[in-house]
Amino acid sequence: STGIFILLQQSTKQDTMYKSPQVFAAALLVLGLSSAVVYGVIYDRPCRTEISVVQNFCLDRYLGKWYELQRYEQPFQIKVDCTTANYGLLDPATVSVRNSAFSLINETSSEAIGTAVLSFPEQEIVQAKLNVSFFGAPNDRSNYWVIDTDYENFAIVWSCEPLPQDRSSEGFWFLSRERKFTDDKDANERAFGAIRKYIDQNEIRFTNQADERCPDF
Numbered sequence: 037s038t039g040i041f042i043l044l045q046q047s048t049k050q051d052t053m054y055k056s057p058q059v060f061a062a063a064l065l066v067l068g069l070s071s072a073v074v075y076g077v078i079y080d081r082p083c084r085t086e087i088s089v090v091q092n093f094c095l096d097r098y099l100g101k102w103y104e105l106q107r108y109e110q111p112f113q114i115k116v117d118c119t120t121a122n123y124g125l126l127d128p129a130t131v132s133v134r135n136s137a138f139s140l141i142n143e144t145s146s147e148a149i150g151t152a153v154l155s156f157p158e159q160e161i162v163q164a165k166l167n168v169s170f171f172g173a174p175n176d177r178s179n180y181w182v183i184d185t186d187y188e189n190f191a192i193v194w195s196c197e198p199l200p201q202d203r204s205s206e207g208f209w210f211l212s213r214e215r216k217f218t219d220d221k222d223a224n225e226r227a228f229g230a231i232r233k234y235i236d237q238n239e240i241r242f243t244n245q246a247d248e249r250c251p252d253f
Contacts, residue, residue: 076108083196090164106210118250
């Protein structure tokens, strides 16, 4: 099952579970009860093959907390902001994933717990392609591709899922080590250069990280 930010549980003063049909559908996707996983943007074309990823990817340097600054809107991320991703090491081959977000409208927080593994660990040159899954679902899809990262400031993440009739659904996330993106010139050139090259800028949704209500996940 795929997707980077799957929102199933919201925390208020009393923890409750989402009961909306949209989130129930997202739960079915996560648990593998649906045959297709749909990201935020659907295209009348197969998944692109020209997408390049980081080579000699250093997983250890990628671990830690990331703040989401931009994304394609997702069925499981509708109207949430303050989003973070925390990556840790469970064992030498497995990464823990904790994604958190906050609704500025309802003032409720959401969290999803998952795992990730390298898609092709046997390759001599490690590519930045990972299989991410949540809630115990099999890690059998290469669904998290790091187009570029400098590990210290930014990461540009892309994903694609084939759909019937030669269509596809794509996901995109612009991650930063800080809530406000760095002024570092090289980081800006690389991050926004990758976005211009590979990402549909008409579909980008900006994530609010500046609101004082954003929790410190």
